[in-house]
Amino acid sequence: MAETTKTPAKPAKVAKAPKPAPVEAEPTGRVLESYQIILRPLVTEKGMHRSTRNNQYAFEINTQATKADVRRAVEDLFNVKVEKVCTQTRKGKHRRHRFKAGMTKGWKKAIVTLNAEHRIDFF
Numbered sequence: 001m002a003e004t005t006k007t008p009a010k011p012a013k014v015a016k017a018p019k020p021a022p023v024e025a026e027p028t029g030r031v032l033e034s035y036q037i038i039l040r041p042l043v044t045e046k047g048m049h050r051s052t053r054n055n056q057y058a059f060e061i062n063t064q065a066t067k068a069d070v071r072r073a074v075e076d077l078f079n080v081k082v083e084k085v086c087t088q089t090r091k092g093k094h095r096r097h098r099f100k101a102g103m104t105k106g107w108k109k110a111i112v113t114l115n116a117e118h119r120i121d122f123f
Helices: 045-053 067-078
Strands: 038-041 056-061 082-090 094-097 100-103 107-114
Touching: 038 067, 045 056, 056 067, 067 082, 067 107
Parallel strands: none
Antiparallel strands: 038 056, 056 107, 082 107, 094 100
């Protein structure tokens, strides 16, 4: 009697579950005015370099503001056309005063890229 070897059966393909729909950001119910969104411009050496080379400007913004809010505020306040908005949430730093330890507050930063035809003059 000759023995026959069987090859293992291939596993059946498993159907992938459909991807869930992207989650929309829920509105907070608060509508911020333009002057409440942009708190101050960040004028630094790096910022001045960005403004001359890349037409990008940095602002400290409200922590509840979104990219769309920042775009609307910059276009309203400075009468320019915004191409792109990048945001960063900066954490507070640990600080000590004598024997007490504490932290500085966290803040939010936006880097706004303008259309090539538009500029903002801070000085």
